Amino acid sequence: MATFPFQTTDFPIFLAPMEAVTDAAFRRLCKSFGADVLISEFISSDALVRDIVDSQRKMLFEEDERPFGIQIFGHNEESLRGAAEIAEACRPDFIDINWGCPVKKIVTKGAGSGILRDIPKMIELTTAVVKSVKVPVTVKTRLGWDESSKPIVEVAEMLQDIGIQMLTIHGRTRSQMYSGTADWTLIGKIKENPRMRIPIVGNGDINSGEKAKAYRERYGVDGVMIGRAAIGNPFIFTEIKQYLAGEEIPTFSYEKRVEICLKHLRDAVMVKGERTAVLEMRRHYAAYFRGVPNFKEKKVKLMLAQTLAECEAVFSNCQTA
Ligand SMILES: Cc1cc2nc3c(=O)[nH]c(=O)nc-3n(C[C@H](O)[C@H](O)[C@H](O)COP(=O)(O)O)c2cc1C
The missing domain is CATH 3.20.20.70 (Aldolase class I)
Known part of the structure; x- marks a missing residue:
C-alpha cells in the first residue's frame, strides 16, 4: 500500500x-x-x-x-x-x-x-x-x-x-x-x-x-x-x-443545518470580513437547505442580504442555539 x-x-x-x-x-x-x-x-x-x-x-x-x-x-x-x-x-x-x-x-x-x-x-x-x-x-x-x-x-x-x-x-x-x-x-x-x-x-x-x-x-x-x-x-x-464503516447513514435535521450554516457564516466573517463572507456564502445556501419545503422565500432573502445581521434575521425564528 x-x-x-x-x-x-x-x-x-x-x-x-x-x-x-x-x-x-x-x-x-x-x-x-x-x-x-x-x-x-x-x-x-x-x-x-x-x-x-x-x-x-x-x-x-x-x-x-x-x-x-x-x-x-x-x-x-x-x-x-x-x-x-x-x-x-x-x-x-x-x-x-x-x-x-x-x-x-x-x-x-x-x-x-x-x-x-x-x-x-x-x-x-x-x-x-x-x-x-x-x-x-x-x-x-x-x-x-x-x-x-x-x-x-x-x-x-x-x-x-x-x-x-x-x-x-x-x-x-x-x-x-x-x-x-x-x-x-x-x-x-x-x-x-x-x-x-x-x-x-x-x-x-x-x-x-x-x-x-x-x-x-x-x-x-x-x-x-x-x-x-x-x-x-x-x-x-x-x-x-x-x-x-458499514454504519447507518445519519440524517441532519433542518435545525441542525441552520445551526451549522450560521456557524459557517459567522466563522467566515471572522476569517475574511463581513462583505466577502456574506457574498461567498450565497454559493452554499441551496445545498444546505436542499429539499426543505417552502424554503424559497428564505433563500431569496439570503441571496439579497448584505450583512451578517440580515442573514441571521432570516433564521431568527428557528435558531436552536
Ligand atoms: C468553485 C470551485 C473552485 C475550485 N477551485 C480550485 C482550486 O482552487 N484548486 C484546485 O486544484 N481545484 C479547484 N477546483 C476543482 C476541484 O478541486 C475539483 O477538482 C473539481 O471540482 C472536481 O471534483 P468534484 O467533482 O468532487 O467537484 C475548484 C472547483 C470549484 C467547483
Whole structure:
C-alpha cells in the first residue's frame, strides 16, 4: 500500500481545494464532520512573491487543520520556487502544485491545466519546486488537455520519478472543464502500474458513500477527494465515513443545518470580513437547505442580504442555539 507523506487514515477523504469556498471557516467545519485532509484555496505564486496580502491570508491555517496542504499555481519557475519557499515557512504538511485549473486566463499563461500541453515544462517546473523545499511536494492535475491527449498514465510515472509524494487526478480533461462525467479509467490504470509507489487520490463526481466505496474498489485509489458535493454540505464527510464503516447513514435535521450554516457564516466573517463572507456564502445556501419545503422565500432573502445581521434575521425564528 502506498504511504502518504503525512499521518492520516487508511483511506483518507480529502476536501478538494476550491477557490472562494475552502477558506479556514469551511475547512474546519468539514474537518469536524470527518474530512481527513485539507488544502488551501489555490494561491498565485506571482502574487505570493509580490507580498499580496490576500494571497498571504490564504496560506494561514490552524494546527487542528493538519494534515494541511498549501496549494500554489503559476507558470514562472522563479515565482513558483519563491512561492514554495514562502509557503514552506508556514509549515504546512505538504505543498500542492495546481496543474489542473481550467480557467482561461490561467491556462493561457501556461499555468493550471495549460501545462498539460507542454509536459516537458510541467516536469521542469515541478522539479524546480521539489528541489527548492524540504516539505513534501504533491501535484493535482487532470487526465490531459483534450480527448486526443490524455497522457496521465505516463505523466504520473514521470512526476513520481522527479520526487513528488502524492498525485491527485480529476478524471476530466481541460477541454471538458466540468462537463460530462468524470472518467476514472485512467486513474485505475495508474494504480495498476507496478512501478507506481506514491499514493494516488481520485477526484471527480464523488457525491455519496456508495460511490466512494464503489470507486475505491473499482479503481484501487488510495484516497478520494470531494469538491462540489461538499459545498453547502459538510455533512457529506460523515455520510461517507459511516457508509465505508458499514454504519447507518445519519440524517441532519433542518435545525441542525441552520445551526451549522450560521456557524459557517459567522466563522467566515471572522476569517475574511463581513462583505466577502456574506457574498461567498450565497454559493452554499441551496445545498444546505436542499429539499426543505417552502424554503424559497428564505433563500431569496439570503441571496439579497448584505450583512451578517440580515442573514441571521432570516433564521431568527428557528435558531436552536
Ligand atoms: C468553485 C470551485 C473552485 C475550485 N477551485 C480550485 C482550486 O482552487 N484548486 C484546485 O486544484 N481545484 C479547484 N477546483 C476543482 C476541484 O478541486 C475539483 O477538482 C473539481 O471540482 C472536481 O471534483 P468534484 O467533482 O468532487 O467537484 C475548484 C472547483 C470549484 C467547483
